[in-house]
Amino acid sequence: MKMKLELPRGMRDFCPEEKILRDEIVGRLKSVFERFGYNPIETPVIERQSVLASKFAGGAEILKEMFTLKDQGRRDLGLRYDLTVPFARFVGMNPTLKMPFKRYQIEKVYRDGPIKSGRYREFIQCDVDVVGCKGMTAEAELLQLTLMAFNELGLDVKVEVNNRKLLNEILETAGVPKAKQMDSILIVDKLKKIGSKEVRKELSGLGLQNKAVGALLGFLEIAGTNTEKTRTLKECLGEKEGLNEVEELFRLIDSRKIVFNPSLARGLSYYTGTVFEVFVRGSSITSSFAGGGRYDSMIPELLGSKQDYPAVGISFGLEPITEELKLKRSIMKTKTQVYIIPIQTQKECFAIAEQLRRKGINADMDIVSRGISKNLNFVNTMGIPYAAIIGLKELEKNKVNLRDMRSGKEELLSVEQIVKKFEH
């Protein structure tokens, strides 16, 4: 039976040139996460359906997109659709964890949903969460981490910050009736996308009075620096918990990249306090590159526990980051630094290659005895920066003929000299 050369819908292969870039991004993220004291954990792709379908987990919509399967014991299993539910389960199963527990997790998740551009059925989530810290220090730390991560990725970002409690306080003060607050949040969340006029129309359509709509938009569209905005809101709202949290957060972390946006809600999610979303300035990708917030009630509700599990998390979008970096830099097809071309010196070249590799140099070598021009062609096509041509003449001199593929310049160097050259 011949293999049908097809991938399942929504699944992707990554060839080296894409995988190298993705690995580099993941490596940089890991390095930043670890510098902030977050440690890695790993959980399985397959979870029990009862875990994934817990009431407070993802909601009905996400469950429709869950891949389900059974094992030989006919147990009901599913592929995880996010890393937050498994994290809650992990916390519940490890009651001796030292709090605050700070973990990151970079793994694949699965959603059997419709396939649009940029949406896949298998994708990687890069999640950083801290559980066991009530104060704004957790948010401050994660925002600092976010800024450093994007800085090291070479992406200039704007981080929009808000607070769900504050949003409720604003709705309250503006006189939006309780029954209409949920729907109003979903509408004002679109302010940036559809504009003030459209939001006004939708709020009126919801049955809000003109006065309430006016007051609400007045609060949400206040101008000024972060401090000016909180000061203005304080004058209007008075002493409020959500507003105090925002003030405290800006007291702890101060950067021109962080912008207070009172209309940000991040949808109908489980967030209970701070929310934030990261956008790349000047990018053609207008969706967010990372986002997160505080979710103090989710873990206790999932675990049915009376214990407090205050938590804050952020998820980095590997897909938009990869797409953006692909546009900004030249693609590496290989990580090979030098390609060794033996001319009747194969056995000796194995030894030379080993010396280079022992010194940490990525050295590939012709193992199919191609001619020299075919080999140089290969080196060129693969974008390998150097070729090392080694014939009997070079062997006699204990040297290697190192060719800079960009300039075409050749140098006769010893292995030690090559190692030195690559150290720079």
Place this chain on the structure above:
Amino acid sequence: MKMKLELPRGMRDFCPEEKILRDEIVGRLKSVFERFGYNPIETPVIERQSVLASKFAGGAEILKEMFTLKDQGRRDLGLRYDLTVPFARFVGMNPTLKMPFKRYQIEKVYRDGPIKSGRYREFIQCDVDVVGCKGMTAEAELLQLTLMAFNELGLDVKVEVNNRKLLNEILETAGVPKAKQMDSILIVDKLKKIGSKEVRKELSGLGLQNKAVGALLGFLEIAGTNTEKTRTLKECLGEKEGLNEVEELFRLIDSRKIVFNPSLARGLSYYTGTVFEVFVRGSSITSSFAGGGRYDSMIPELLGSKQDYPAVGISFGLEPITEELKLKRSIMKTKTQVYIIPIQTQKECFAIAEQLRRKGINADMDIVSRGISKNLNFVNTMGIPYAAIIGLKELEKNKVNLRDMRSGKEELLSVEQIVKKFEH
């Protein structure tokens, strides 16, 4: 609905202390693979069942252990049980790949099999393969890579090498009838495990004549160095293809760690030439730590292609490597190098932490305002080597009180001095 705190059978969580070690092993393997010119690819966990069930793929036994599922379009899908079948599909779907194509892949695979000690339903395979090279140079390169990988992991190994063609040549010369060669291979493959006497008994039980059994074991149990063994075999067998390949391989790579074992077969697998298996000397884990070989017919058969796809591959066992290293070294609970303890200096400590992190230091910090003794306790329990205590006095002097947790010694240092200290 409260979440039931259970993992599916055969699935595991990895807490930081285990995940850190596993990540380190994977990182070292990746580094070695890349030094040998192998580049990473990624393929999805979910494949079409028709791909996974292709005739030459894994055989009926492995298909019984395949997790199956359907997407919303009712397509038949499965979770991959190895990385070789997806690699063959990848090669088939990318006809413009430059040959030889050298790739590595470190990813999760799934088998819904019985759970014994050390066997799981989700595990990671670390595969390195080269396709498009007929000669022994491919094997020589992969054996060199194997030795360097285990050397850098700090494990002293013995690599047993044989050749399936040679094994057939030996059976032929010993007078084993064609119809009984397959079964004989399975029996002699157990030589190391069950010993010479038992193998003799099983071969006789198979109906082999005493003369054939004697000749066969005579060939398989020859003593001496690798060169002495090949020389002796040459005298008995004459000029044979498999034997020539073994000779050529030992001409290219020469190490006291590589041992020619003429009875090694690696089961009833798809191997067509060289086979090898890696064992750790002095380990209580007697199973192999890595293994592989040449499989020249598998990819063309899978693809139903007339084109040649000669291939050699090796798979590293992350599980035995992890278990062995756990016994050999102290476990790291965190990657954090220094833990900052603010005493009424939280905001300033955020800035100090940022300076350290910018310099690449893994600096964690108390964000829940614990007392100093609770903090030092935490630092101790987590095995973090340094604590940085920062009160108003230290701030005034622009210094940090750095405590070496092992010796208890404290030093008043500037941030720059700490950075210097950690560079060593």
